[in-house]
Amino acid sequence: MIDRRMRGWLHAWLLLLPAMALLALFTHWPAVATLVDSFYSTPRARRPSVFVGPDNYHQMLADPIFWQALTNNLWFALGTIPTSIALALLMAMWVNDRFPGRTFVRMAFFTPTVLPMIAVANIWLFFYTPQIGLLEQVRGAFGARAHNWLGSQDTALAAVTVVAGWKDAGFFMIFYLAALQAIPPNLAEAATLEGASRWHFFRRVQFPLLMPTTLFVLVNAVINAFRMVDHIFVLTRGGPDNATTLLLFHIYMVGFSFWDTGYAAALTVVLLVSLALLALIQYGVLERRIHYR
Amino acid sequence: MAAVQARDDGAGQYQPKGKGLALETAAAWVLALLWIAPLLYAVWAAFHPPEFSSRFEPLAPLTLRNFARAWDAAPFARYFLNTFALVTLVLASQLVLCTLAAFAFARYEFPGSGIVFALVLAQLMIMPDVLLVENYRTMSHLGLVDSIPAIALPYVASAFGIFLLRQTFKQVPRELDDAARVEGASGLQTLLKVYVPLGKPVYLAYGLVSVSYHWNNFLWPLIITSSVESRPLTVGLQVFSSSDQGIDWSVICAATLMTSGPLLLGFLLFQRQFVQSFMRAGVK
Numbered sequence: 001m002i003d004r005r006m007r008g009w010l011h012a013w014l015l016l017l018p019a020m021a022l023l024a025l026f027t028h029w030p031a032v033a034t035l036v037d038s039f040y041s042t043p044r045a046r047r048p049s050v051f052v053g054p055d056n057y058h059q060m061l062a063d064p065i066f067w068q069a070l071t072n073n074l075w076f077a078l079g080t081i082p083t084s085i086a087l088a089l090l091m092a093m094w095v096n097d098r099f100p101g102r103t104f105v106r107m108a109f110f111t112p113t114v115l116p117m118i119a120v121a122n123i124w125l126f127f128y129t130p131q132i133g134l135l136e137q138v139r140g141a142f143g144a145r146a147h148n149w150l151g152s153q154d155t156a157l158a159a160v161t162v163v164a165g166w167k168d169a170g171f172f173m174i175f176y177l178a179a180l181q182a183i184p185p186n187l188a189e190a191a192t193l194e195g196a197s198r199w200h201f202f203r204r205v206q207f208p209l210l211m212p213t214t215l216f217v218l219v220n221a222v223i224n225a226f227r228m229v230d231h232i233f234v235l236t237r238g239g240p241d242n243a244t245t246l247l248l249f250h251i252y253m254v255g256f257s258f259w260d261t262g263y264a265a266a267l268t269v270v271l272l273v274s275l276a277l278l279a280l281i282q283y284g285v286l287e288r289r290i291h292y293r
Numbered sequence: 294m295a296a297v298q299a300r301d302d303g304a305g306q307y308q309p310k311g312k313g314l315a316l317e318t319a320a321a322w323v324l325a326l327l328w329i330a331p332l333l334y335a336v337w338a339a340f341h342p343p344e345f346s347s348r349f350e351p352l353a354p355l356t357l358r359n360f361a362r363a364w365d366a367a368p369f370a371r372y373f374l375n376t377f378a379l380v381t382l383v384l385a386s387q388l389v390l391c392t393l394a395a396f397a398f399a400r401y402e403f404p405g406s407g408i409v410f411a412l413v414l415a416q417l418m419i420m421p422d423v424l425l426v427e428n429y430r431t432m433s434h435l436g437l438v439d440s441i442p443a444i445a446l447p448y449v450a451s452a453f454g455i456f457l458l459r460q461t462f463k464q465v466p467r468e469l470d471d472a473a474r475v476e477g478a479s480g481l482q483t484l485l486k487v488y489v490p491l492g493k494p495v496y497l498a499y500g501l502v503s504v505s506y507h508w509n510n511f512l513w514p515l516i517i518t519s520s521v522e523s524r525p526l527t528v529g530l531q532v533f534s535s536s537d538q539g540i541d542w543s544v545i546c547a548a549t550l551m552t553s554g555p556l557l558l559g560f561l562l563f564q565r566q567f568v569q570s571f572m573r574a575g576v577k
Contacts, residue, residue: 011480012401016409019394022450027416030427037427091324097308099318101325107564108325111332114560114567116509118527119549122534123331126338126542132347134334170328174568188306198307227422230511233531248423248512255426256516264426271423279418 031272037265049262056266066267068242069250072157076246077225079161084168085217089210091169092176093202106177109170117167121234124163125150128235150236153243160244163231168224172217179213180206215286222278226271247271338546346542359547363533366544368521369551372529376508379441379525383507384500386449391499394450395458396484400470416452425516432517439523444514448507454499461495462488498570501563508556526552 038056043049060066095106112120127134128149136146149159183206191201229249232238238245238253245253248271255264309317338346339360345353363369397403398410421428428447429438437443465488473483489496511527518524524532530552534545550557560567 008401009403012397012403012406015393015397015401019390019450019455020409020412022390022446023413023416023452025431026421026428026447026450027419027424028412030424030431031415031419033427033430034424091321094317094321094324097314097317099314099321101318101322103564105321105325106568107561108329110568111329111557111560114505114509114556115332115553116511116527116530116556118509118511118531119553120331122530122545122549123335126545127331127334134330134347137347166328166331177568185306192306198309201307223418223420227420230527233511233515234534251423251425252512252516256429261426261430268423268426272419275423276418 034265034268034272037262038269040262040265042260042262052262056263059263060266060270065242065245065250069245069247072243072245073226073247075157076161076164077222079158080164080168080225081218081221084165084172085214085221087165087169088172088217089176091173092180095173096177096180109173111170112167113171113174117228117230118234120167121163121231124231125235128159151240153240156236156240156243160231160235163235164224164228167228168221172221175213175217176210179210183209211286215282218286219279219282222282223275226275335546335550338543339550341543343541343543346546359543360551363544363548363551367529367533367548369526369529369548371521372524372526372552375441375523375529376525376527379444379514380504380507382441383445383448384503386445387451387454387503388496388500390450391454391458392484392489394455395462396480396488398455398459399462399465413452413455416450417456421447422512425513428513429516438517439519441523443517444510444523444525445507447513451503454503457495457499458492461492465491497566501567501570505556 037049039051039053040049041047041052041055091109095102095109099105130136130146130148130151135149140146147155149155187205188201191205196204226247229246229252232244232246232249236244238249247267251264251267251271254260254267308314337349340355340357341353342356342358394413398406398413424447432438432443432446435443437446469487469491470483473487478486509527510525511531514525515528515531518528521529530548533548
């Protein structure tokens, strides 16, 4: 009896071994090593890495680019998260109805999701280009003054935020659409019998039932807001004057342009801790307000 | 999920009619056109001579020369090969590893399973996309820098895949499992004969999500590769468009369409499966 149970355990562990070994090597170990390295100096040619305590974090507090990257990232998150979620919900409500060309419309919303960000960023780059770009041509036709959207400190961050929202909305739409279609049709029948308006039905029935989806989408949107930097490489490379430097982009620059790995580790710790905190807040606060079916 | 597929008939009682429907249709169409405008523009620029790249004349001559020029200007054939190899390697290893691990979580009871599962889920928050510096160091210790396996390895043990398949396997009726075992099948044989075939739609869903993610992935491949022999398309495209080609929009648009082409084509052909796969992957 005991022998059979032990055999079962052994089998389970053997099944898990390959996946757990790789997870340990490329997720758990690097996460711990990042934390440890953040307290060590960057090894240089003649100076091996030494323990420096919180020096890297002191450097961070004094680093104006870090603060700017953090602020930029918060604005970027505030710009993308609510708009992409609201747009996704609106899109899902629309393509859930029957109307001529629904298949095309749904495809159009979803297409940005399957395209590589690095590729579409090239197209957006041209869209924003001064003088010959599409945006400037349209504005020019209305007699507006020429403007360099990506080259100006005032508009560059907004310009890259728009691209991110455009890419995310169609992706999130899919989850709302799935959830909308899973709402039992008899609820709508009951609501019409009660004489509820469409808005009332949305506000009182659909929206509350979509809350688990909204939480799921929100968590993904937050992660994306701190992970999505591909388009920065094409559109601005963090400029002008760091106006579009996001946290992960700053980590990339510090770690792989300046090769200051100790400081990059400290920055990574901050990014990981912020993501974990945000996740805890979202699950802790929102979970309690959600009615699960 | 059957309910989702069957009820594709609109909003039921609240389906708008008459003026409301016309208004909604118009609004949806405007937003949809706005949404694919960048893509439509890229198609225009790629298929017309450079002098028309920012002039829209309906009778402008069509051409394929931009594609030929892009193809000649950078080793795109090699990049395509690398991306195919990468996507295949990642997906094949993910399917094997995640299936084995998911089976252990779904059908075995063993001490520590809760903790181990929590350790797996940790990857959903601590993504390989963020652990760039340490993973680069590990790869250089392993002597793998600038190789395709180095791009793939951090993503192979996918928490998302394990979670998705575990949920699927848990829904397989116990009786099927027992029946196979009575006939003398071992654990692995049961997995292959009973569980894997029943999970087919989930495998398809996961496969599509994984392929499009790794086809499009950029930052980690950018860091870990440095030569034409291992660069995937995304990195190749960035190297190409940030070099002196940078001015010729027609060629850039052609290269852009070329790199996203296979994925876009696959998406257009299998639109329904794509959309439903993403739904399935997210809903679970």
